[in-house]
Amino acid sequence: MDNNSPLQWTPAAPAADDLPLVDAGKLAAQLAASEHAPVRRVAVEAVARTGSTNVDLMLRLAGLSRPLLRVADRQSAGRGRAGRPWRSDPASTLTFSLAWRFERPLQALLGLPLAVGVALVEALQVFGVRAQLKWPNDVLRDGAKLAGILIETAADVPQPGFTWAVVGIGLNLDVPPGLEAELERSIGAAPELRVPPRETVLAVIASALASSLVEFERRGLGAFLPRWQACHAYAGQAVRIIDHGTVVHEGMATGIDAVGRLLIDTHQGPVAVMAGDVSLRLAS
Template sequence: MPLIDPARLAPLLGPWAGRFDVDALAECDSTSSEVLRRAEAGAPAGLVVVADRQTAGRGRRGRVWHAEPEDALTFSLLWRIEGPPARLAGLSLAVGLALVQALEHLGFRALGLKWPNDVLGLCCGGWAKLAGVLVELSSGPRGTQAVIGVGINLRAPQVGLDQAAAGLADLGPVPDRHEVLAALLASLGEVLAQFARQGFALLRPAWEARHAWAGQSVRVIIDAGKELTGSCVGVDVDGSLLLSGPEGPQRVVAGDVSLRAVSGGPSA
């Protein structure tokens, strides 16, 4: 039996209970792949697939998501918006903000955001990855479709790490996973509704207030070997990263980019 019981989840969602159709699986290849398959078969927006175990969970840049069933919460959400994919600029940042705000509502502190889509926790003397987001977009007759994949560590993973990682347990007592999922979905519902109306621009101040790298010297490595260095100024209204460097202002659009601290800065 899956660790999540949708019947227990509904009362916790309050007014959002009718907006999400949650299906809990003991195992699947990838929650995002499962949602995409169902979307292609006509599933409505608001579908949520949560799985205890993923045999082929994935993150950005082809990374594999490693998590034991009781140590993580992994789910994907189907969301649609009218208009072209360009309307969704900054979506992954908005999703990250929604996750942080949900965790703050649950009482967690020492949280930060790393561009473009990581949630960080401050523990053991530094920032460590707490959660990740993968947004996959496609166009169709009903507008632009987004499959939003979320993986959050309840306890820090012990294998498959290429960067510092943390779990909610490192930051405080962990609520029942139903409470965590309900808080995340309710926050996503609120933030995505605002994003659909106004885009990322009005969410930008809240994101920047939680930017773990604000003012830090960083190195941005882009595919094809291009490298930029500079100080993190902030993010633009479309979610692009703004740097101030030796060659003047730089604007980095979301894509296959790795962010690593220059010596003396934080690391995550």
């Protein structure tokens, strides 16, 4: 070695148990081969473990110049809507987040979780998985939760009026033994997704997300309304809206409106419910 050569830092090779199940290079290559330019722009990272892929990306938005998909086998601080924890297990779940910049202000993104739900359901159909949508951001299979969606946003400071969104998704491939008993509820799963390589599954989902985010930016939620309604898990069924343990509305779920509010026909008349901390349940 030449003692006059400049010192260079070489990162240590990860230990075997730190190698992610997803090959970022293979996944990136599949996205780069897409016919759609927005899909080709998506960069990819894959890690064996992290706290939360959503938090990871939210902290890095200022340094991003293109969409970034970050996949983690295990998330120790994964969470869903209202901060509820999301269990992730490398063998039985897919957890990932996509950072995407919209040339729109935050108020123009009303209803984005519903559009993302449509994109995810349509992507799953490629693999023969038939799922439905529960307002505002759950994906069900046979009435049990198959996937959850969490979207967080931040202003793009260098570009006033532009907004970054981080779309986080947790998807069940299998149900670990004993988990349903522990949680005291049924859990949806899509074992069909274990057959193809994970890179292929993620490429299909990421492609659907990218295409749908472009469509949402151009046309808004209105472009997704018929498709969301076709996947509405509770359409025509008696439901309850619960706010902090109290039933605030009860009636028949009919659909969503142009800004993503849930529409319910009650005895007192039509009601439009905005997503927040409220919960939607089937009326028993």
